[in-house]
Amino acid sequence: MAGQLKEVRNRIKSVQGSQQITKAMKLVSAAKLRKAQDAIIQMRPYAKKLQEVLSNIVSNSDGSTGLKLAEERNVEKVLLIVITSDRSLCGAYNSNIMKLAKQTIAEKYEAAYKKSNVTIWNIGKKGYEGLTKMGYKTDATYKDIYLHLTFENVQVAAQAAMKAFENKEFDAVEIIYSEFKNAATQRFAAEQFLPIPKAQNIAGAKKADFIFEPEKDALIAELMPKILNTQLFKAVLDGAASEHGARMTAMDKATENANELLKTLKISYNRARQAAITTELTEIVSGAAALQG
Amino acid sequence: MTLEILTPEKKLFSGDVYGVQLPGITGLFEVLDNHAPLVSALGKGNLKILKSKNEFANYIIQSGFVEVLNNKATVLIEGAVEA
Numbered sequence: 001m002a003g004q005l006k007e008v009r010n011r012i013k014s015v016q017g018s019q020q021i022t023k024a025m026k027l028v029s030a031a032k033l034r035k036a037q038d039a040i041i042q043m044r045p046y047a048k049k050l051q052e053v054l055s056n057i058v059s060n061s062d063g064s065t066g067l068k069l070a071e072e073r074n075v076e077k078v079l080l081i082v083i084t085s086d087r088s089l090c091g092a093y094n095s096n097i098m099k100l101a102k103q104t105i106a107e108k109y110e111a112a113y114k115k116s117n118v119t120i121w122n123i124g125k126k127g128y129e130g131l132t133k134m135g136y137k138t139d140a141t142y143k144d145i146y147l148h149l150t151f152e153n154v155q156v157a158a159q160a161a162m163k164a165f166e167n168k169e170f171d172a173v174e175i176i177y178s179e180f181k182n183a184a185t186q187r188f189a190a191e192q193f194l195p196i197p198k199a200q201n202i203a204g205a206k207k208a209d210f211i212f213e214p215e216k217d218a219l220i221a222e223l224m225p226k227i228l229n230t231q232l233f234k235a236v237l238d239g240a241a242s243e244h245g246a247r248m249t250a251m252d253k254a255t256e257n258a259n260e261l262l263k264t265l266k267i268s269y270n271r272a273r274q275a276a277i278t279t280e281l282t283e284i285v286s287g288a289a290a291l292q293g
Numbered sequence: 294m295t296l297e298i299l300t301p302e303k304k305l306f307s308g309d310v311y312g313v314q315l316p317g318i319t320g321l322f323e324v325l326d327n328h329a330p331l332v333s334a335l336g337k338g339n340l341k342i343l344k345s346k347n348e349f350a351n352y353i354i355q356s357g358f359v360e361v362l363n364n365k366a367t368v369l370i371e372g373a374v375e376a
Contacts, residue, residue: 150302151302151371211331211332214334222356226356
């Protein structure tokens, strides 16, 4: 009996220990999430203005540009940029992204995959490990962007993708990432990166007699890579925020579960303790009775 | 005129200024009060904010864009370092 008591006590202790860790991780993620959200908010005005400038140029010209980055070709070679996190313990975040990558390949690029023409550039360690294990052709050049998350580092990856597209190493580039909605929800998305999707009717353009310097087409050619850089940067930032959000929720759940477990453990501890006392009492009483008899 | 300088990482400057000197892709130019609407690409070089006629702030930039409209200049730059 005493042995069982000790066992339960030990379990309670270990559960409490885990709970402390999950609680701490939740707090850390909450702080990191705030920082990641801040970064997204900070870049929004830049991205918005860039779009505005583009729409101003486009609406003041006849539209069509012979831009290399918008050239649509027969899709034979495909590049997927998959953004995951470096660390786990964030619920189903990483596995959901990998699932989406797998699904995208199966649905859209089956033919290319059979000829092993699908390449995956991984941002984030977990996705690299997972997808390599699944047997996809992965590339770890940009795996460690999250270690030093700056615009410059992301830009290098975006530019490499553009260059490869221009050199016809790839005919289509897609980004697979998780868009940040709020701490509890992420939207997993596959977004076309290249060729540049046909310009939707951009609203809010101002008609003004702009002076363009250099002329419009050259400006657009300058502007496009910047917009693409920003697009990838946004995806990476969104990924970071989603990761922390997912981890926060997962750790919150874990702490809750630990609480529940503790409750049942405490009940069985008390029960065992009571049983031990009862047996002891019975022993004493029956011992005394035997002496008297 | 109002000047706003934005980078992908943060808002670098915002406020009323006398003018701004920009390294345009075809050469250095200056935007003063009531400039005509303009969109220009910027190259590598020195961006000089003229806070008043004799008070300056300098940034070294890698590339970017400027849009001038309704007496407001918005500068979008990358790789800015304070000089």
